[in-house]
Amino acid sequence: MAAGEPEGPRGDRKPGSAGEAGERLQRGRAAMKLLRGDGGTGPALVALALWPLLAPGAQAVEPISLGLALAGAAASAALTGVGLFSYPGFFCYFTECCLQKPRAELETVLRKDLDKKLFGQPLAKKVIVKSVPGFLNNPNPKKPLALSLHGWTGTGKNFVSKIIAESIYEEGLKSKYVHQFVSTLHFPHFQNLTQYKDQLQMWIRGNVSNCARSIFIFDEMDKMHAGLIDSIKPFLDYYEELDGVSYRKAIFLFLSNAGAEKITEVALDFWKSGKNRDDMKLKDLEQLSVSVFNNKNSGFWHSSLIDRHLIDHFVPFLPLEYKHVKMCVRVELKSRGYVVDEDIVTQVADEMTYFPKEERIFSNKGCKTVCTKLDFYL
Numbered sequence: 054m055a056a057g058e059p060e061g062p063r064g065d066r067k068p069g070s071a072g073e074a075g076e077r078l079q080r081g082r083a084a085m086k087l088l089r090g091d092g093g094t095g096p097a098l099v100a101l102a103l104w105p106l107l108a109p110g111a112q113a114v115e116p117i118s119l120g121l122a123l124a125g126a127a128a129s130a131a132l133t134g135v136g137l138f139s140y141p142g143f144f145c146y147f148t149e150c151c152l153q154k155p156r157a158e159l160e161t162v163l164r165k166d167l168d169k170k171l172f173g174q175p176l177a178k179k180v181i182v183k184s185v186p187g188f189l190n191n192p193n194p195k196k197p198l199a200l201s202l203h204g205w206t207g208t209g210k211n212f213v214s215k216i217i218a219e220s221i222y223e224e225g226l227k228s229k230y231v232h233q234f235v236s237t238l239h240f241p242h243f244q245n246l247t248q249y250k251d252q253l254q255m256w257i258r259g260n261v262s263n264c265a266r267s268i269f270i271f272d273e274m275d276k277m278h279a280g281l282i283d284s285i286k287p288f289l290d291y292y293e294e295l296d297g298v299s300y301r302k303a304i305f306l307f308l309s310n311a312g313a314e315k316i317t318e319v320a321l322d323f324w325k326s327g328k329n330r331d332d333m334k335l336k337d338l339e340q341l342s343v344s345v346f347n348n349k350n351s352g353f354w355h356s357s358l359i360d361r362h363l364i365d366h367f368v369p370f371l372p373l374e375y376k377h378v379k380m381c382v383r384v385e386l387k388s389r390g391y392v393v394d395e396d397i398v399t400q401v402a403d404e405m406t407y408f409p410k411e412e413r414i415f416s417n418k419g420c421k422t423v424c425t426k427l428d429f430y431l
């Protein structure tokens with residue numbers, strides 16, 4: 054893909070071709086063909102028949118209701134000659150649209166999802182459940198939402214980004230409004246830094262012009278060349294508009310291993326003093342931003358994003374313990390359709406390595422290699 058095209062590095066993944074959303078799109082196209090017929094009686098009849106689709110929460114319409122609604126609409130349209138295409142929200146049932154308004158129950162859905170799927174991350178859960186719905190429910194935010202997720206490998210940073218994306222766009226990471234950048238893949242060569250800065254600005258500008266509620270995920274921030282991320286500083290700032298584009302409704306997620314040592318230090322102190330990680334406060338980790346700012350290998354080294362307080366929250370991901378690894382194994386077993394066998398769960402968890410050397414409390418790879426280790430036992 055050429056630089057400057059709105060979709061950016063992930064533009065090759067076109068939405069609407071796979072999964073439930075793809076099927077819905079196909080059904081929708083067939084229905085549209087049917088409905089694109091000739092006219093008839095009153096717009097009211099059409100609106101009435103289409104009410105289940107146009108009403109808030111229409112995404113949850115049952116297949117039977119949908120069928121009835123479309124049949125009714127077809128009959129009415131045949132009578133009225135009123136084009137269905139003029140109804141706002143109609144197309145969005147069949148094809149992905151940029152988010153206009155988050156679902157009313159977003160906070161509850163996100164909380165439930167994180168409670169069920171994310172283990173051992175009380176602080177991350179707390180920050181995300183409050184900040185993301187709060188931001189999306191604000192029709193006029195003063196700046197884009199910028200969250201920086203930090204922690205040891207395999208502790209759930211990418212996993213949480215996926216959950217956030219799915220809570221906003223049904224197609225999650227495959228959505229055309231969600232853009233993922235991986236430093237070592239998209240910005241590998243230091244000598245191309247100037248070019249990357251221009252491309253990044255163009256990609257973000259293009260995509261936000263297309264959809265104000267775009268989501269940008271920057272993975273491997275700690276491997277990003279220093280200075281590159283500062284090229285997007287204007288977009289994260291408190292500007293009403295820049296060259297006619299407002300960036301205030303976008304979401305930026307930065308993922309990094311930087312700061313993991315600091316987080317581990319605090320988590321270890323907690324563990325040694327017999328305290329529960331659920332009682333940990335963000336205040337206990339307030340030094341996180343400073344350690345990231347001063348870390349030459351953080352991607353945020355002396356970054357103006359931190360300097361100018363443009364990162365809204367530094368979200369700590371705690372190192373995972375033996376019991377969390379076991380929970381991940383159980384989930385993996387269930388997702389593959391197996392009955393949970395506690396012997397296998399223990400064997401897989403025992404096979405992982407733990408640190409510090411003496412205490413052996415935290416998993417070196419979090420839950421990351423659980424699925425490959427499990428392959429040996431199935």
Ligand SMILES: Nc1ncnc2c1ncn2[C@@H]1O[C@H](COP(=O)(O)OP(=O)(O)OP(=O)(O)O)[C@@H](O)[C@H]1O
Nearest residue numbers: 170171172205206207208209210211212381420421
């Ligand atoms: N806290 C967690 N709760 C539940 N599952 C987890 C958790 N952390 C990791 N996992 C599982 O492990 C997999 C790998 O984790 P993930 O890719 O999110 O780690 P990461 O923190 O982004 O690591 P890295 O820093 O190496 O990119 C996830 O897809 C998920 O299945």
